[in-house]
Amino acid sequence: MDDKEVLHHYLRLRRADLLAKVDGLGDYDARRPLTPTGTNLLGLVKHVASVQLGYFGEVFGRPSGRDLPWFDDDAAPEADLWLTAEETREQIIELHHFSAAHTDATIEALPLDAVGEVPWWSPERRRVTLQQILVHVCVETAQHLGHADILREQLDGATGRGPDDPNMPQRTPEEWAEHWERIETAARHAEQGAT
Structure with missing residues (x-):
C-alpha cells in the first residue's frame, strides 16, 4: 500500500468502529447524554459525518450537495453533536454512509499533494493538502471513537471491537473487579503519599 492507501485504510477502519458503537443499543441509549457536556454516541456519529463532508467536500471544491441544517445560524448550540427528537438513528447512519462515500470519492480522485482551503481555519x-486533511480527519475520528469506547463501556460494559478483540484483555467480571480495585488502591496510596 502507498501512503494514501494506508491513511485511507485507517480512516475506513475507524469509521466502521465508530458506527459499531451504536450496534445493539436502543434508541434512547444511543442518543442520550452520558457526560455533563452532553456527549452521546449518535451525536458523535453525526459530528464525524458532518466533519468529513466539510473537509473532503468544501475544502477541495467538491461540495456534496447535502444540506446540514445543524450548521445554520439559527441552529441550536452544537447541533452537530446531538440529535433532535425528529432526527432518527436511520437518518444519521445514512448520513454517515453518504459522508463516507463522498469522502472516499474525493480521496480516490485527488493526489495526496492536492491543495485545498479550510475556510473556517485562521x-x-x-491552505492545506489532501494528505494533511487525511491525517487530521483520521486523528479526529480516532479521538471521537475513543469517546465512544468509553461511553459504550459505561452503558453496557462493551469494550473495543467486541468480545473477540485481541487488543482487549479477556477477564471474568471478578477479575475485572479485582483489576479495578488494584488501580483504585494504587491511586489512593499515591494521593495519601502526596499529602
Whole structure:
C-alpha cells in the first residue's frame, strides 16, 4: 500500500468502529447524554459525518450537495453533536454512509499533494493538502471513537471491537473487579503519599 492507501485504510477502519458503537443499543441509549457536556454516541456519529463532508467536500471544491441544517445560524448550540427528537438513528447512519462515500470519492480522485482551503481555519493555516486533511480527519475520528469506547463501556460494559478483540484483555467480571480495585488502591496510596 502507498501512503494514501494506508491513511485511507485507517480512516475506513475507524469509521466502521465508530458506527459499531451504536450496534445493539436502543434508541434512547444511543442518543442520550452520558457526560455533563452532553456527549452521546449518535451525536458523535453525526459530528464525524458532518466533519468529513466539510473537509473532503468544501475544502477541495467538491461540495456534496447535502444540506446540514445543524450548521445554520439559527441552529441550536452544537447541533452537530446531538440529535433532535425528529432526527432518527436511520437518518444519521445514512448520513454517515453518504459522508463516507463522498469522502472516499474525493480521496480516490485527488493526489495526496492536492491543495485545498479550510475556510473556517485562521488565514495563515487555511491552505492545506489532501494528505494533511487525511491525517487530521483520521486523528479526529480516532479521538471521537475513543469517546465512544468509553461511553459504550459505561452503558453496557462493551469494550473495543467486541468480545473477540485481541487488543482487549479477556477477564471474568471478578477479575475485572479485582483489576479495578488494584488501580483504585494504587491511586489512593499515591494521593495519601502526596499529602
